[in-house]
Amino acid sequence: MNTKILCLIAAISACAVASAQTVPTATVGTEHGIPDGPTRQSNSATSETGTILRRDLRWRSKVPLNKTYEQLTPEQKAAFHALYESLPDGDEPPFPANGIKPIFTKLQQGQRVLQARGELNLAVTVGPDGKPTKVEDFGGVTGANAYEMTNYAQSLLMLATYKPAVCQGKPCVMQFPFKLKLN
Numbered sequence: 001m002n003t004k005i006l007c008l009i010a011a012i013s014a015c016a017v018a019s020a021q022t023v024p025t026a027t028v029g030t031e032h033g034i035p036d037g038p039t040r041q042s043n044s045a046t047s048e049t050g051t052i053l054r055r056d057l058r059w060r061s062k063v064p065l066n067k068t069y070e071q072l073t074p075e076q077k078a079a080f081h082a083l084y085e086s087l088p089d090g091d092e093p094p095f096p097a098n099g100i101k102p103i104f105t106k107l108q109q110g111q112r113v114l115q116a117r118g119e120l121n122l123a124v125t126v127g128p129d130g131k132p133t134k135v136e137d138f139g140g141v142t143g144a145n146a147y148e149m150t151n152y153a154q155s156l157l158m159l160a161t162y163k164p165a166v167c168q169g170k171p172c173v174m175q176f177p178f179k180l181k182l183n
Contacts, residue, residue, distance in 0.1 A: 065104050069095035069163050083177045092166040094126035094176045104180075106156050111182060116149035118142045120180045124157045128171035130164040132157060136175075141182065149182070 062079035063072065072080065081087050096103060119140040125133045135154040157178060165174030
């Protein structure tokens with residue numbers, strides 16, 4: 001009997017300690033207790049030892065995700081052209097035919113599972129027909145799943161179709177740079 005009481009007291013104490021350490025999530029703007037948008041919480045105790053919180057990707061470029069090359073403004077095209085060492089006037093670099101968003105969305109899904117860190121730094125060689133021929137990795141992804149994340153990103157970039165580059169008015173072979181910070 002004393003053993004059962006001691007076990008019950010230990011269980012209640014453990015529950016009380018666990019509930020005291022939880023941080024309530026704000027439910028403003030929710031329906032049925034489900035937040036309308038992502039809720040991120042962090043504390044210093046879990047940031048050093050690991051956390052179960054989802055890590056997101058952040059696109060920090062002047063080139064919008066949801067536009068094709070033709071839809072970019074002259075300023076956005078200039079920002080994209082600046083990624084190249086030299087691009088003669090009138091020439092155009094390759095660009096994903098449907099914009100960057102489909103690739104980015106798939107990478108987000110992979111990042112939720114793999115939780116890699118660092119920066120994807122890849123270059124896709126695109127042929128004059130708009131088909132990728134290879135993807136080079138210039139490093140930057142770290143962590144236990146770095147290899148898997150890099151391979152996943154390379155596969156996605158190889159499956160995409162591209163607007164071919166234009167050199168002196170004709171389709172040509174050129175690389176498409178792809179950089180993405182993994183948080």
